[in-house]
Amino acid sequence: MRLPVILGDLVALRLVLFLLLVAAGCKDEGGTRVVDFTRTIEIARPGTAVPEENQLRVAVGAMVSPKETFAHYRELLEYIGAKVGREVQLIQRRTYGEINDLLGKGEIDLVTLVPVSR
Numbered sequence: 327m328r329l330p331v332i333l334g335d336l337v338a339l340r341l342v343l344f345l346l347l348v349a350a351g352c353k354d355e356g357g358t359r360v361v362d363f364t365r366t367i368e369i370a371r372p373g374t375a376v377p378e379e380n381q382l383r384v385a386v387g388a389m390v391s392p393k394e395t396f397a398h399y400r401e402l403l404e405y406i407g408a409k410v411g412r413e414v415q416l417i418q419r420r421t422y423g424e425i426n427d428l429l430g431k432g433e434i435d436l437v438t439l440v441p442v443s444r
Contacts, residue, residue: 361391363420382410385417385425385434392418399438406436 384403386395395418407414417434419425428434 359390363392366392380412381415382407382412382436383415383417383434384436384438385419385428386438387422387425 384406386399390398396416399416403414403416417428419428425434425437429437
């Protein structure tokens, strides 16, 4: 009756190895980031103020902080502004629902909800 004991040991060993692998995969490596939209900064814009009717209002559905969003989208917004001959105003909100509301009210001209990749 040695065979059932060996099989039981193998099952137990596999279970222990499985649990060790699961436990190793569950450790927190700090990959989760929390964005606090209550802490904002003003970004000074050089040059003279552009009348609102000449601005292209672009809303971004961001997944990072407002500062990081501006850094990622700056070049794209400058390119779009140059192509259409208008100053671009970046508008950010906390949720996609808020952006949808602005779009429905006609308070923004263009929306992007997809992250920019480089």
